[in-house]
Amino acid sequence: MNAVRKKRLYIVLGILAGVAVAVALALSALQQNINLFYTPSQIANGEAPTDTRIRAGGMVEEGSLKRSGDSLDVQFVVTDFTKEVTIRYRGILPDLFREGQGIVALGKLGTDGVLVADEVLAKHDEKYMPPEVTKALKDSGRLPPTKEG
């Protein structure tokens, strides 16, 4: 490579490195705003604002789902395996909602620490499996039986 090209290459790479550092700094400063939801630990530590609508996300705890007999009211506990938050919701839950599944709930945090949600989204994980494999895994006890719907 001749000297002129080498110089141009260094200038271009220098600009790229500079912009990368600037973007990295901006993103780390905005860290809190980019996160889609607060985890139960963050809510328990008081990092989530109480006066505005927030999103809370985590796993629906096994056996915590309580449905009301005469209305669409549901109550369940969301956990990140260190802290928990109780969520109340009225409405139809998404198809993939089940215990042991990740969800994101949008709502306002009450003073009693209960999140009153007006929207519940199911979070899908990265695992894909044919139904027969799931059944075989469950039969052999390698998969908790609550994974099915």
Add this chain to the structure above:
Amino acid sequence: MNWTWFHKLGSPKWFYEISGCWLPGLAWAAGLLIVVGTVWGLAFAPPDYQQGNSFRIIYIHVPAAILAQSIYVMLAVAGLVGLVWKMKLADVALQQAAPIGAWMTFIALLTGAVWGRPTWGAWWVWDARLTSMLILLFLYFGVIALGQAIGNRDSSAKACAVLALVGVINIPIIKYSVEWWNTLHQPATFKITEKPAMPMEMWLPLLVMVLGFYCFFAAVLLARMRLEVLRREARSSWAKAEVKARVEASR
């Protein structure tokens, strides 16, 4: 290392000849792989235990998303080559690849929304993965608009190359957004270091589709670049002879 092939790319005539040899093979491979992958993925791959059949949109969504990012990296490499080595063909490649990349990004966003509605319960969520992908679409629009807006070919090439290079920072952000931040979008199913979180009868058709999409992109890009090279070299004798031969052959 032998760099002759790279320096030969400086000659539009050489590119036109060699790409003419590759084009039919790539086009056939693309057609064959996409047909096989689509039929295999939609009809023969097993359904998912949670999502049932709706997961099959992965066979379009994932290849389109991979291509959208790969094409942008290609734009940045072409921009670097154009800025440092002043190769004219690099600008042709950059300008001609940008609309294909924009379409791939659009397909990824659209199929993602269609899948997100039944699976998540929302068409669109402003999480880091979806937002950074939307920024990628706007970056493509920016490159296309900049290329069209500046009349002088050299300054337009320079501006597009700089924009393509600076925008490439978005690519690692898209890739790692699901790990750096809490997002609704799930983390990657395929990692280089780990076994895929999917059985082989599901990912094999996906692999066929990804290869098919790459061949499709290469074929469309070469066809577009050949046309653009002919247009830009319209005054040279080889281009005139080529066009004349084509016109006479079609009569």
